[in-house]
Amino acid sequence: MDEVLRIAGVHHRYGLVQALSGVELDVTPGECVALLGPNGAGKSTLIGLATGLLAVQEGEVRVCGADPRRAATRRHLGVVQQSMGLPRTLKVGELVRGAAARAGRAASAAGPVLAEVGITELAGRRSGKLSGGQRQRVALAMALVGEPDLLLLDEPTTGLDVTARRAFWRTITARRDAGVGIVLTTHIVEEAAAVADRVVILHGGRVVAVDTPAALSALLPDRTISARTGLDDVALRAFDGVLSVRRDGDRVRVATAVPETVLRAWLSADDTLTDLRVEGAGLEQAMFALTGEDIPGHDEKTEVSA
Amino acid sequence: MSAMTVAAPGVRVLGVEVAEGLRAILREPTALFFSVLFPVGFFAMFVSLFGNQPAPSGLPVAATMLATYGTYGVVSVMLMNPGIRTAEDRTTGWMRVKKVSGAPVGATIGAKVIAALPYALLVMAALVAVTAAVAGPVLGIGTILRLVAVLLLGGLPFALISLAVGFVASPNAAAAILNAVLFPMVIASGLWFPLDYMPAFIQNVAPFLPTYHLSQLALAQLTGADATANVLALLVTTAVAGALAGWAYRNLRV
Numbered sequence: 224m225d226e227v228l229r230i231a232g233v234h235h236r237y238g239l240v241q242a243l244s245g246v247e248l249d250v251t252p253g254e255c256v257a258l259l260g261p262n263g264a265g266k267s268t269l270i271g272l273a274t275g276l277l278a279v280q281e282g283e284v285r286v287c288g289a290d291p292r293r294a295a296t297r298r299h300l301g302v303v304q305q306s307m308g309l310p311r312t313l314k315v316g317e318l319v320r321g322a323a324a325r326a327g328r329a330a331s332a333a334g335p336v337l338a339e340v341g342i343t344e345l346a347g348r349r350s351g352k353l354s355g356g357q358r359q360r361v362a363l364a365m366a367l368v369g370e371p372d373l374l375l376l377d378e379p380t381t382g383l384d385v386t387a388r389r390a391f392w393r394t395i396t397a398r399r400d401a402g403v404g405i406v407l408t409t410h411i412v413e414e415a416a417a418v419a420d421r422v423v424i425l426h427g428g429r430v431v432a433v434d435t436p437a438a439l440s441a442l443l444p445d446r447t448i449s450a451r452t453g454l455d456d457v458a459l460r461a462f463d464g465v466l467s468v469r470r471d472g473d474r475v476r477v478a479t480a481v482p483e484t485v486l487r488a489w490l491s492a493d494d495t496l497t498d499l500r501v502e503g504a505g506l507e508q509a510m511f512a513l514t515g516e517d518i519p520g521h522d523e524k525t526e527v528s529a
Numbered sequence: 530m531s532a533m534t535v536a537a538p539g540v541r542v543l544g545v546e547v548a549e550g551l552r553a554i555l556r557e558p559t560a561l562f563f564s565v566l567f568p569v570g571f572f573a574m575f576v577s578l579f580g581n582q583p584a585p586s587g588l589p590v591a592a593t594m595l596a597t598y599g600t601y602g603v604v605s606v607m608l609m610n611p612g613i614r615t616a617e618d619r620t621t622g623w624m625r626v627k628k629v630s631g632a633p634v635g636a637t638i639g640a641k642v643i644a645a646l647p648y649a650l651l652v653m654a655a656l657v658a659v660t661a662a663v664a665g666p667v668l669g670i671g672t673i674l675r676l677v678a679v680l681l682l683g684g685l686p687f688a689l690i691s692l693a694v695g696f697v698a699s700p701n702a703a704a705a706i707l708n709a710v711l712f713p714m715v716i717a718s719g720l721w722f723p724l725d726y727m728p729a730f731i732q733n734v735a736p737f738l739p740t741y742h743l744s745q746l747a748l749a750q751l752t753g754a755d756a757t758a759n760v761l762a763l764l765v766t767t768a769v770a771g772a773l774a775g776w777a778y779r780n781l782r783v
Contacts, residue, residue: 274628274629275628275629276625276628276629294630294631294632294633294634295631297629297630297631298631300629300631302626302629302630304622304625304626306622307622307626308618308620308621308622308623308624308625308626309621309623309626310549310553310618310621310623312552312553312556312557313549313552313553317549317552320545321545321546321549322630324541324542324544324545325542325545325627325630325631325632326630326631327631349556365626369631
């Protein structure tokens, strides 16, 4: 099979607002592509076009070579959304069997997928009695039960704890290794860096960069100094050469292009400085540099093991 | 294609979605109870007052009221329930899940319509029971069964109208819009009070309303009158309402 997703020359407008401008994107089997960008970058519109929710205004969108507005084409798709609305009266097993039917699969496909996602014991529970994390796992099972060629994951780990996130990405990477194409949107940049083969950075409806996470991170000569400190953010920003200051739990992360200058000033001014580390710029800083905007929710702590 | 793949899912998806709709009714029957309470209570009051009087057709009033209030009861549940439930599904995001799945549009719409039938069936069962209790056996079993079948089938276009509204409106707005459609049609079609007692302009409007044609078709099951024009009017209503519901679903914003 060639591309599982082909987006060519796509423009999309909402009234006077240009949501996408000339977007090009191909996803091949076994490839994971992350879409990153600030709010309004066009990520949701792109997902809407790929799922067939939105009609193409200009350009071409193909899923496995066919129009995603057709129901038969969408049987190649598995979709996990940020907040899946599941009827509270239906049980987990019924929901997954229903998803199998909609994808043209036998009801017996549900059992193995429930086991794969680790929710076999929830099969008889009504969705109204599930926690947010359990609902996301049910959503994943519903997406996988159709044996999709393309998985569209729209902020899929929102509400999951660290353990559930690890399990989620283990399942997803196993599917990717089995040849499933994956498109992911997330505001947790570390997730994208860990699981994506390619990152597409969108800004103002345009693709501003496409490359591997490592290559995008290497675009910047900046460094991040992280440490525990008693100094407040105002004092840290006052050092010459500091580009930004962020808190991550009890650690502070200072971005700079001149780490030696900043370190000299910091060490001389701060007796409380401990646990000092100097790291290369990350994907998050690269995205910030390319778009001039931050990713909403970037401070969310995460731990990814894919 | 793996061994777990099965045949094209149109009919199977229809079955699954009907089953999901019926499970929702069985597991949370409160909505069903209150949906039938008002039309049945209203009917019980009037049939106990006037049920044993003769109608102009020569039939007992209880029999003709079973046809006209049956029309009202079926139309009220078929017009209100699918649309409001659909609007709720849009609000919760469940409709979005279906829309991005491989479910054919016809299966989703068809299932919503079919899942409304138990409401209509329960209304008719209750009306028949009330009629029998108050006025005795005014109609034969065969006539009653034919009347119920005609009303259930004739209620389908109203479920399609309901869905078309549910695909575009919020739950609160859908309830308001559908009520605004229901009650004028019910009154202007002579379902609560005979058209003969209505002002002339309402009598002139009635033949343009699908509720009027359904009630005439229902009455024809009792009198044996020719109802070809009423059937045609309902078929046209079904085609228009079906096209409207299909268009609204395809252009659904979820």
